[in-house]
Amino acid sequence: MITYKYNEEKIVALHFANRLNKPDISRIIESGDVKTPEEAQALSYFFWQMNEKAIADDKAGIQIPCEGSSEYWIEKIYNSWEGYMLRRGFISQWDEASERS
């Protein structure tokens, strides 16, 4: 299972999955587990799409549903998801998305 240090991480990730209209990503986040390399790849690329969307939303004055900045929470999500990908054996998908995004 994906381990979060703070509940807000999951709330923020779901917020951006919704903002980007990614129901498949929402389902992965809700389930708390990545089951296939394809899902790992999708979640990994989503991370960087979320980062870009958060910057655009900040500029547009669109707030996240938690106290604190999107920058802070996205850094937290990065650490949680990367650690999960390491444990789960999907770190190559994670690192590839980081390289290419």
Added chain:
Amino acid sequence: MSQIFKTLTDLREVIKDFEGFIARPTPRLHHPTLYRKSGVGKDDILIKGVRKKDFLFSPDEKWILPHNQMGLSFSVHWQHLKSAYKMKESRNPGKAIDVYFTLEKSDIPPGLAFVVDNDNPRHYFLTATEQMTVEQLVAKLKMLAHRMSVIKNGGKGL
């Protein structure tokens, strides 16, 4: 010590020579261990240059309480550092991002310690190991910053 890189490939070549590096990307002219308002999101709260969410504050916000999974974030793996760099760069378009680093075994001020993130071995926290005032923490963070080395982004503004 100061070195220069122009691309992330250059940076990788420089940083890999430092076994046990603990690094933190920082926008040019910003402090490597303390924040100013322009260095954080508008919804982040700063107390004397310390981001409130980074450390465990007492309710009156005068004290820092020890916590082994809270503190400033540092990268101990190239891929983590590269991603932290890219995130910082994306939030600071057009600005040079430098990389400050120390070594795991180097002396750090008493009351502070680098601790691995229980959920991600590529990520460390610089934690408070004892109760201290916010002013004491700030002094220790300045002391650590003074001892850090920097690799400067020579591609922008040097």
